[in-house]
Amino acid sequence: MIRFENVTKVHDPRAKPALDSVSVEIEGGEFVFLVGASGSGKSTFLKMIYREDVATSGSVYVAGHNVSTLTSWRVPKLRRKIGVVFQDFRILPQKNVYQNVAFAMQVIGASRARTKERVTDVLAMVGLEGMEKRMQHELSGGEQQRVAIARAVVNQPDILLADEPTGNLDPTTSEEITEVLKKINANGTTVVMATHDDDIVDRMRRRVIELSRGKVMRDEAKATYTSLIPKVTPATGTTGEAQA
Ligand SMILES: Nc1ncnc2c1ncn2[C@@H]1O[C@H](COP(=O)(O)OP(=O)(O)OP(=O)(O)O)[C@@H](O)[C@H]1O
Numbered sequence: 001m002i003r004f005e006n007v008t009k010v011h012d013p014r015a016k017p018a019l020d021s022v023s024v025e026i027e028g029g030e031f032v033f034l035v036g037a038s039g040s041g042k043s044t045f046l047k048m049i050y051r052e053d054v055a056t057s058g059s060v061y062v063a064g065h066n067v068s069t070l071t072s073w074r075v076p077k078l079r080r081k082i083g084v085v086f087q088d089f090r091i092l093p094q095k096n097v098y099q100n101v102a103f104a105m106q107v108i109g110a111s112r113a114r115t116k117e118r119v120t121d122v123l124a125m126v127g128l129e130g131m132e133k134r135m136q137h138e139l140s141g142g143e144q145q146r147v148a149i150a151r152a153v154v155n156q157p158d159i160l161l162a163d164e165p166t167g168n169l170d171p172t173t174s175e176e177i178t179e180v181l182k183k184i185n186a187n188g189t190t191v192v193m194a195t196h197d198d199d200i201v202d203r204m205r206r207r208v209i210e211l212s213r214g215k216v217m218r219d220e221a222k223a224t225y226t227s228l229i230p231k232v233t234p235a236t237g238t239t240g241e242a243q244a
Contacts, residue, residue, distance in 0.1 A: 001028040001159065001190050002049055007058035009044050009214075017056070018044040020214035026192065028158065031185045033201050034194040035225055036211035042194035045211065046161045049192070050082045051075050063158050080108065083152030083160045083189075087167035089144040091136055091151070097123065098132035101150045108155060122150045126180050142173035146180065153184055160184055162193040166200065174200060198225035 002025070009019040019041045026032055034042045047053035048060050051067050060067040063081045070078060091100050098119060105115040123129060126146040136144060145165060152160060162181060166174035178200050185191045195201060201208060201224060208223035209216060218227055 001030075001063060002026040002192070003059075003061040004045075004048070005059045005061075007048060007055045007060055009041075009048065009053060010056045011044075017214050019048070019055075019211075021058070022211075022214070022216055023058075024209060024216060024219065026190060028190055029185070029188055031182070031191045031204070031206045032193070033204070033206055033208045033223075033225075034192060034211065035196070035201065035208055036217075038196075040211040041214040042211055043163055044214075046084075046163050046192065046194060049159070049161060050079060050084055080155060081158045083149075083155075083157040085145070085148045085152050085160070085162045085165050087164040089141070089148045089168075091144055091147045093136045095135075096132065097128060097134050097139070097147050100147050101154050104151045104154050118154055119150075122154050125183065126150045127176075140173075141169050142176060145169065145173075145177050149177070149180055149184070153189065157189065159190045159192070162191065162195075164194055164196065166195065166197050171199065175203075178204065201225040 004022045004024045007019055007022045008017050010017045022045070034045060036042055044053060048055060048067065049062055051070060055068050058068070062078060065074070065078050067078065092103065095103060101119045101122060102115050105118060123132065126149050128143065128146050128150065131139070131143065139147065160181070165181070166177050169177060174197060181191055181193065205222045205224070207221050208218065208225070210218035220227065
């Protein structure tokens with residue numbers, strides 16, 4: 001579904017690359033956490049997938065497209081296969097809940113009947129039934145994120161990218177939002193979530209890709225936020241402390 005082949009991204013030639021020779025493959029239907037310190041390259045990794053950023057070298061393949069060589073007029077076709085949610089929700093303040101989600105279907109020319117049916121289903125799925133008429137200022141942070149998620153998945157994308165979706169939310173709300181993402185993944189959508197939330201990662205036990213200064217330093221199935229695999233000390237062969 002997503003393949004990075006030796007991907008390097010240089011924003012500023014005087015600084016270290018934001019991504020440095022990254023090779024990773026994510027299969028359809030996976031749920032993957034992207035972790036790493038601030039500035040380690042998580043957002044850049046996600047931006048490569050929806051082609052907000054283009055690799056300086058190497059190739060990125062997404063849902064059958066070679067994103068690195070995609071001409072700009074083909075980008076909308078790629079983006080239809082991808083939903084994206086952000087830490088700061090980014091819902092449209094002049095539209096109500098229903099209109100925020102319906103808008104994503106209107107722009108691809110869906111009929112009014114189909115839009116009504118699908119938006120109603122998706123709002124129920126994210127737990128916003130009965131809140132269709134509410135405006136942004138009448139919603140909690142968690143509810144705003146539910147709207148953003150509903151909008152991101154209403155056109156049934158193959159992939160959902162989430163860039164610190166719980167970064168502005170309290171722990172209970174963060175867990176509820178993660179449950180929504182889990183449900184979307186259980187329906188077959190590949191989910192890639194960048195996060196600093198160790199509690200969520202530790203509870204979910206999914207694949208964890210850890211970046212450090214633009215490099216993949218860990219790629220582990222059913223993993224925790226901090227690796228539990230003990231480091232082998234080369235000189236003595238004894239085990240040391242778990243990696244930070
Ligand atoms: N448009 C840009 N121009 C210049 N440098 C950039 C740009 N975008 C990102 N960078 C740099 O690339 C590196 C990786 O940034 P990125 O935003 O991908 O990190 P991150 O892991 O998502 O961080 P955070 O957890 O703080 O969101 C950082 O050093 C950042 O300063």
